[in-house]
Amino acid sequence: MQTCSTDSTISKIVGAAILAFLLGCDSRVSIDDYRPNSQTASNFRNLLEESGDGVAEAENDSPTANPTGYATLRGQVVIQGTPPANPEINVSRDNDMCGASARDLQLVVSADGGIQNVLIYADEIPEAWCHESAGQTNEDFIFDQKNCVFLTRVSAFQISQKMKIINSDPKGHNTDFSPRFGASFNQLIAAGGYGYYQTDTEEKQPVSVKCAIHPWMQAWLFPRSNGYFSVTDSEGNFEIPNLPAGVEITLRAWHEIPKYIQKVVVAGEEQRWSRGRFRRTLEVDGVLDLSVAIDADEFD
């Protein structure tokens, strides 16, 4: 009697069909493989239920050591190698006002290699540590736009400040940003007009700002609860005065292309700043000069 198993042609076909279907399964996109473990989840749930009121406890962080004075951190951020070209912008409307063509100035490098718009800031500084010059400015923070360009590409401001959003163009812009913690904002700013934004919460990361009418417009905003931040100037220089000294503080470095800057060369030595963090203990009344070089590959 002839059976399937003895007919090599048929069994090959059947085998191939099975194989095709089984292989086909693997080529499907896997959404995720992280099936929760019911036992671990149940343990976590018990801990959550037992750990009391999370909100009330959140206030009780107190620093163990206190600063003994203040110091200044300053320096320069430079690029190593040839900076990549900025992408071209499709200026799709209002060419009379916005120009015929432009490049998206994500990376601005001076003739000497200084990188502009690198944000350096001190992270998680307790309020009690702040020097009086580093907190609570009430001046309006001016955020302007002209010729379809936000005049400040990267800027930080204090949450005690009101942000005045100005439109210096003869046509309307809308200013649209959605911070993670503070209020979001998307208002039309009439030609020649202005609007105000105020928040009572600092952010942990810079917030992207866009204009829906001219979608290529881009800026980054960073509302903070103190003034310990600096954005590098056109030569790549930064300076943060009156930082708490005598205790270890955490600083972070950010640029819009790599976001947190991780691979750096500091004074000739390669360092890895995990998620942009570097820690320093500054000497009282001292000035720490930090020259930071970043490989051009980080900006690709």
Added chain:
Amino acid sequence: MAFWISPWPLMRTSSIDPDLQLESQQKDLFNRYSNEGPNGFRKKMKSKTETKNSCVRFGLCLALAAGMLGCDNEPPRFHLDMVWIRNNDDPDPDAFQHDQLQNLSNILRAIFGTSDEPYVLQDAGIGMGKLVNSDLLKMAAGPVWGDQQGKAHGLYRKHCAHCHGVSGDGAGPTAAYLNPYPRDYRRGIFKFKSTPRENKPTDSDLEKTLREGIPGTAMPSFDLLADDEIVSLVDYVKFLAIRGEVERELVLELSNLEAGEWLVSPETPEDGMKLIKERVSFVVNKWGRAESEVTIPVACPSSADPRTATAEEMEQSITRGYHLFHGVVANCFTCHGQTALGDGQLDLYDDWTDELQPKDPERHAELMSLAQRPQPVRNLRPRNLRLGVYRGGRRPLDIYWRLTNGIHGAKMPAVPLVNPNDPEKTGLNDSDLWDLINYVRSLPYETLSRPPYESPIDHVQLTKPL
């Protein structure tokens, strides 16, 4: 082999007995490939003997059944938001580790339970119990069945999951066929609501969407459901949104940790609980505030109120609205177009699609796969205001909310308003708003042959009656 012929994929939105369903599926396959009808396999086999044919048929059926059923062999469950995870992941060596994501998955299950057994964390500080009702959630969750009293269970899977997905990711099995795509709740962004842009919708806002549907989309009206079923679904949608937002928050926290750190470490899990609770409270509190944040409209002047205005007054109001629409203060024409056909700005994506659009094309393709979105990516289309189809509702009040609050997730900004304490500020005044609403509501009836607007007039004139 049992592994490969699990009936679960067939059970996603149904409560039919798995064995029966499997049997009928096999019969289906058998009929399709062994009898009449277009059949490539059969034609190839025609020259073989009858015995061979039956063997082939049997083998093929087995292979097809195994292959088709085996591809997706698990019960419905919540999935991680892999697009958000990928977007917040760093290059090596700080990339998220498998164990860290497994940890995240365990934490989410601890807080929210499963899609069959949702859980509401009973903690006074978090207040989730005030926002959603556990019993109502249970009615909406899990497989579809009816109890002896005729009460329906598994409402979400019965009515919603095929479009909005089990996790509320907007990627259910039918999603790819729809335009616009179903809403992904996990960002907690809802377009049509009575509260300002950054605020959450109220229960009534979500109920309105459920009861009325969304005109111009595949979202139908569910007004025929019983009242408690509607409320149950509203709670479940809030639950999925809160779950999704908490997940996003935790991923951001994860992306802020240094290499080797955990959200909740296996050795000292109690240390991580404070952070988890903070993030849950943060999301829950936003939802808890919604009811007190409803935008109360300013009074409509009698000369612009369709119930009281004379025909002449109404015409004047519409004409003023026409000028405002094309003016440089409200700027409606910029996106909705000179003719209000919705063709003024076609280069935008909504907030959900923005996340799928990194500059690197390879990464874009990867994110599209993770989001289960077919190519090409769809642009955001400003609404064609001449159709008379208003997704968020056609009442003047609905349009008032869209104008003054903007549309979250869809780039539509709020119009600038005058400020009595700041006379220099340019903006629309109270009656301007109603004039603009009257004009928008008249647009479906305005003749298309009306010449396009010549040029925007000076905004100073716009705040004065024409």
